Amino acid sequence: MEFNKSLIAIKISDSILDWLLVRFYGPPYYTKKKKAWGNLLALLAAHQGPWVCVGDFNCILNEDEQIGGCKGSSSTTNYLKELMFNLNSVDLGYSGNKFTWAKGKWGNAVIKRRLDRGVASISWRLAYPKITVSHLSAINSNHAPILLDTCLADSFAHRPFRFEAxxxxxxxxxxxxxxxxxxxxxxxxxxxxxxxxxxxxxxxxxxxxxxxxxxxxxxxxxxxxxxxxxxxxxxxxxxxxxxxxxxxxxxxxxxxxxxxxxxxxxxxxxNIDAIKKEDGTWIHDSNQIRKLFRNNFVDLFKEDIDFPEHVEHLILPCITEEENEMLERIPSPEEIKDTLFQM
Structure with a gap:
């Protein structure tokens, strides 16, 4: 439908509905930023149907999406917040690492931010309730690629009973x-x-x-x-x-x-779409995630106790062998009868 240096817009038709997919790049410089965000806002506002926009917005929604570096001034225009407010759109969330950009190498980066994301109109979000946005591993780049998946396979999971009001x-x-x-x-x-x-x-x-x-x-x-x-x-x-x-x-x-x-x-x-193991690898399969949780809880509550030898001899007996035999003996019918009639 439309493309330039900052965005590519294509129309998609599937079995559910027709919708607009926009790939956006937000320039970091003020002179180009204002024009690019203005074009994006005009395109999405003019579109009458559902839409989704993914890409590198070069912008964060709040301070929790950044580690290190300057947090920015409150007087600076946040174009992402304005777009979501004016178009009544929602953030699609994510699975995987929280941050998608790092200054320098990922392992020891001082500054990390969540600059890449997906936002969508409410009508599109209601039509695709099970979609996921995955933050993949970065290879030879300071940006982590993101994957928008609308074709998730249904997996059965037991749901607890809840009384409906x-x-x-x-x-x-x-x-x-x-x-x-x-x-x-x-x-x-x-x-x-x-x-x-x-x-x-x-x-x-x-x-x-x-x-x-x-x-x-x-x-x-x-x-x-x-x-x-x-x-x-x-x-x-x-x-x-x-x-x-x-x-x-x-x-x-x-x-x-x-x-x-x-x-x-x-x-x-x-919902848990992905989980990070102790060795740093990620698991995305729902059955493997359930198995990992179960095994961890089993190991957590499993108690292995090694008693020293002859520890039972350290505790002195409280009753004699004759008294113990009498307690273990099954009472006779006559004893049961006498006891009941004495109550």
Whole structure:
């Protein structure tokens, strides 16, 4: 679509939607910087559809993205912040090393910054909730290459059960819990509690998957349709509000796009896309990451105790051999009967 010394813009069509991909380079000098950022802002503002922009912005968002060197003046224009604010865009995050640029050799560099990144419009971020931006290893360069991956393979991972607050607004939720919890379980008390919790969890999962759906209202009047629609809007708002964890918003805002985006960003922040091993190598496969965590916890809590020889002889016995034999002996039916009748 467009290209110059600072940016290359191409239009991409895939199975999900049509979107704009922009590769941008932010010049470090003020005279060229203002023009390059102005062209980028004009291009993205004029584009009507979803877009994503990746590249070397030569700019950081906050002081946490830099180690060493001058932090910069607060009066200096931060073009990256202005672009994200004016276009209502979001940072795509990263996996791997935090910094993408180093002054000198990476091993002993005094100054490091996160100058390379990816930003996208909200519509593009919602369309690709599972994308990753990986910071790769730098080879013969002070810049680390970044990789935008939109074709991640789905990998199954067990998700813990969470009670959804929206279920409380459904009349069928309470009977499911009561009927499951009141079933007789003939076990010890602590086992009984565990069995009831597991049964209730499984019942709620089944109810949520197979039963909890809006009832057919094709034959109802328009007033009934409006009432049911309003109820489901409230439930959807509560659901996305809980998942987004943005509790400062009040019910009634009905900003579903904001809730959905917050939930996606929260999930991506909680997701582990890569982990660095003790030898300095990176693991990106999800199965290997889970295996590494499991093995580390096993080694952490594994206790190897080497007792000195004959340590048992250092402890004096408290009872005699005859008393020990009497304690280990199985009582006879007559002894059990006499004991019970004496209680």
């Amino acid at each position: 929206v279920w409380l607004r459904d009349e069928g939720c309470k009977p499911v819990i009561e009927s499951t919890w009141n079933k007789e379980v003939h076990r010890l008390d602590f086992v009984k509690l565990y069995k009831k919790q597991v049964a209730t969890r499984d019942a709620l999962r089944k109810w949520n998957k197979e039963i909890r759906h809006p009832s057919p209202v094709n034959e109802l009047a328009e007033q009934s349709l409006q009432a049911e629609l309003f109820e489901w809007l409230i439930r959807s708002e509560i659901l996305w509000r809980q998942k987004s964890r943005e509790l400062w918003l009040k019910l009634g805002d009905k900003n579903f796009k904001f809730f959905h985006l917050s939930m996606i960003i929260c999930r991506r922040n909680n």
